[in-house]
Amino acid sequence: MKYESQGVAKLYFIAAIGLFVGQILFGVIMGVQYISGDFLFPEIPFNVARMVHTNLLIVWLLFGFMGSAYYLVPEESERELFSPFLAKLMFWVFLVAGALTILGYLLVPYATLAEITMNDLLPTMGREFLEQPTITKIGIVIVALSFLFNIGMTILTGRKTVITLVLLTGLAGLAVFFLFSFYNPDNLILDKYFWWFVVHLWVEGVWELIMASLLAYVLIKVTGVDREVIEKWLYIIIAMALISGLVGTGHHFFWIGTPDYWQWLGSIFSALEPIPFFMMTLFAFNVVNKRRRDHPNKAAVLWALGTAVMAFLGAGVWGFLHTLAPVNYYTHGTQITAAHGHMAFYGAYVMVVLTMISYSMPIMRGHKASNERAQVFEMWSFWLMTVSMVFITLFLTGAGILQVYLQRYSEAPLGFMVTQDKLAIFYIMREVAGLVFLAGLIVYILSFFVKGKEVEVI
Amino acid sequence: MEGGFFYRQKNLMRSTNKIPLQRASNAALASLLNLTLLPVLGFAYLIFTFKKTDPDGIDRYHTILGIKINIIAATVLLVVSGLMIFFGGFDSPWTWVYVISYFTIVHTVFIVFAIWALVRAWSGEKLRSSFTKT
Ligand code: HEM
Numbered sequence: 001m002k003y004e005s006q007g008v009a010k011l012y013f014i015a016a017i018g019l020f021v022g023q024i025l026f027g028v029i030m031g032v033q034y035i036s037g038d039f040l041f042p043e044i045p046f047n048v049a050r051m052v053h054t055n056l057l058i059v060w061l062l063f064g065f066m067g068s069a070y071y072l073v074p075e076e077s078e079r080e081l082f083s084p085f086l087a088k089l090m091f092w093v094f095l096v097a098g099a100l101t102i103l104g105y106l107l108v109p110y111a112t113l114a115e116i117t118m119n120d121l122l123p124t125m126g127r128e129f130l131e132q133p134t135i136t137k138i139g140i141v142i143v144a145l146s147f148l149f150n151i152g153m154t155i156l157t158g159r160k161t162v163i164t165l166v167l168l169t170g171l172a173g174l175a176v177f178f179l180f181s182f183y184n185p186d187n188l189i190l191d192k193y194f195w196w197f198v199v200h201l202w203v204e205g206v207w208e209l210i211m212a213s214l215l216a217y218v219l220i221k222v223t224g225v226d227r228e229v230i231e232k233w234l235y236i237i238i239a240m241a242l243i244s245g246l247v248g249t250g251h252h253f254f255w256i257g258t259p260d261y262w263q264w265l266g267s268i269f270s271a272l273e274p275i276p277f278f279m280m281t282l283f284a285f286n287v288v289n290k291r292r293r294d295h296p297n298k299a300a301v302l303w304a305l306g307t308a309v310m311a312f313l314g315a316g317v318w319g320f321l322h323t324l325a326p327v328n329y330y331t332h333g334t335q336i337t338a339a340h341g342h343m344a345f346y347g348a349y350v351m352v353v354l355t356m357i358s359y360s361m362p363i364m365r366g367h368k369a370s371n372e373r374a375q376v377f378e379m380w381s382f383w384l385m386t387v388s389m390v391f392i393t394l395f396l397t398g399a400g401i402l403q404v405y406l407q408r409y410s411e412a413p414l415g416f417m418v419t420q421d422k423l424a425i426f427y428i429m430r431e432v433a434g435l436v437f438l439a440g441l442i443v444y445i446l447s448f449f450v451k452g453k454e455v456e457v458i
Numbered sequence: 459m460e461g462g463f464f465y466r467q468k469n470l471m472r473s474t475n476k477i478p479l480q481r482a483s484n485a486a487l488a489s490l491l492n493l494t495l496l497p498v499l500g501f502a503y504l505i506f507t508f509k510k511t512d513p514d515g516i517d518r519y520h521t522i523l524g525i526k527i528n529i530i531a532a533t534v535l536l537v538v539s540g541l542m543i544f545f546g547g548f549d550s551p552w553t554w555v556y557v558i559s560y561f562t563i564v565h566t567v568f569i570v571f572a573i574w575a576l577v578r579a580w581s582g583e584k585l586r587s588s589f590t591k592t
Pocket residue numbers: 128203204251252270271273274311314315316318319320321322323324328331332333334337340341342344345348349
């Protein structure tokens with residue numbers, strides 16, 4: 001570790017991994033509920049489990065992004081963090097706010113939670129991914145602004161690199177687009193517009209900048225390839241991401257009461273959205289192929305390549321699968337959507353955070369890379385989680401195709417629940433794959449504790 | 459060791475063999491395009507450049523690789539999907555469950571492979587290198 005203040009990242013990463021475990025536990029609980037509806041009812045109803053699953057995902061990814069930024073920025077800027085104290089303070093604020101919110105979901109009915117948190121004053125609750133009480137949302141904004149201030153001051157008063165500037169733009173965009181979550185018009189159609197301005201413009205806009213810059217940073221470190229080469233790639237990738245992703249929001253406006261032109265705009269621009277993900281694969285392969293050294297942290301290289309490929313698969317390919325209006329007419333809101341949501345979130349954002357952790361955690365613990373046995377564990381966890389996620393996606397895709405056919409395409413369409421009964425086999429297989437994923441996650445955590453012959457000490 | 463002997467050797471090789479390298483890169487790109495945006499046209503390009511390539515050159519290697527991969531891909535994707543439809547029946551939902559899932563995932567595997575072949579062609583190398591990096 002070149003700068004002492006990079007060490008705050010460790011806190012953030014530990015919290016991220018802890019919440020990741022929570023997310024997956026609720027995932028496998030819901031997986032059982034899909035097979036046997038009464039499971040854990042009334043203690044943990046499906047809608048609550050779902051909210052906890054998705055909110056934990058978002059929160060731990062935010063912890064991951066912040067930790068990554070705190071690790072990366074001092075090194076790139078060649079100076080200590082502007083305020084390590086603020087970084088630690090905000091960590092605890094965010095952790096406590098996050099934990100209280102999740103407990104709120106679990107312990108009281110959602111309507112009661114809305115009441116005690118005085119949702120009436122500024123109603124923002126009740127929308128997928130943005131279920132947090134208004135007061136939590138305000139907390140998130142405070143944490144995000146303090147974080148941006150801290151990172152921004154470090155970047156602007158230090159060495160400026162393309163990587164930090166792209167990262168800063170992405171993080172600033174993340175904070176700005178979150179502000180749309182405070183606007184909650186009564187008109188359901190307008191409401192959906194603004195909801196997507198958060199959700200879509202995050203994952204298919206500014207988060208892509210964050211992802212590309214983190215990936216570029218790790219790739220420079222593990223391959224020793226010249227910065228200039230990597231910077232050129234970064235420019236093209238982010239340009240393509242923004243050109244396609246902004247108007248691409250239209251792929252969510254096909255059937256919600258919006259003007260017809262969105263079917264054209266959304267289809268055409270979102271059809272270009274796979275390009276930045278494709279380019280990230282090309283970029284990562286190219287850089288690894290041209291590497292000037294073999295870094296002892298093989299696990300980090302594996303995660304970096306895996307991120308590029310899986311993001312292309314989940315976002316690029318599985319996104320394209322249902323993004324054209326004539327296809328989406330049939331697939332909208334089916335298990336196809338869930339299949340894509342899982343692989344895209346895992347392949348792009350989960351994996352890029354794990355890539356950063358894989359690269360930086362050993363260094364923060366005083367080694368250039370983990371010992372060999374630990375790396376073997378880590379690589380096993382990579383394959384267990386990644387392959388099981390491919391299977392989760394395939395089973396949900398199968399379920400989705402059957403669902404579309406029986407419920408929407410066939411000449412004698414079946415009702416929703418009648419169709420669901422016929423998808424049982426897929427849900428059982430999805431749950432098995434989910435349990436393998438959980439096993440992979442356990443192996444991942446073990447990898448931090450495995451002892452063995454250390455590689456280079458720094 | 460930063461750089462290293464083989465790295466410099468490779469750079470040397472790269473600068474002296476510009477034209478075959480260019481052809482190899484184009485061939486690998488055509489192979490990738492044939493799998494994605496320009497099916498048939500990409501393949502036509504590969505057949506067309508084949509004659510121009512040097513029998514022992516890197517350009518010949520990547521042209522042949524592109525032709526092979528695309529023939530295999532066409533067989534594995536179109537023929538197998540066709541058989542699934544033939545035996546499964548056009549009107550059975552299960553046919554489409556298999557065909558769409560199979561086609562999407564296997565198609566992607568070929569694309570990812572072609573991306574790797576492309577970056578190998580860019581650096582003037584075959585899929586497997588005969589020397590290891592330092
Ligand atoms: C890493 C990037 C991405 C992530 C994390 C992601 C995630 C998601 C999620 C979670 C949903 C479901 C939202 C909901 O209704 O609750 C969704 C929907 C959708 N995504 Fe993505 N996505 C990504 C990239 C893409 C790309 C590149 C495309 C197009 C090429 C795409 C096309 C779509 C479409 C069309 C829908 C709407 C599905 C429907 O009508 O039900 N996504 N995405």
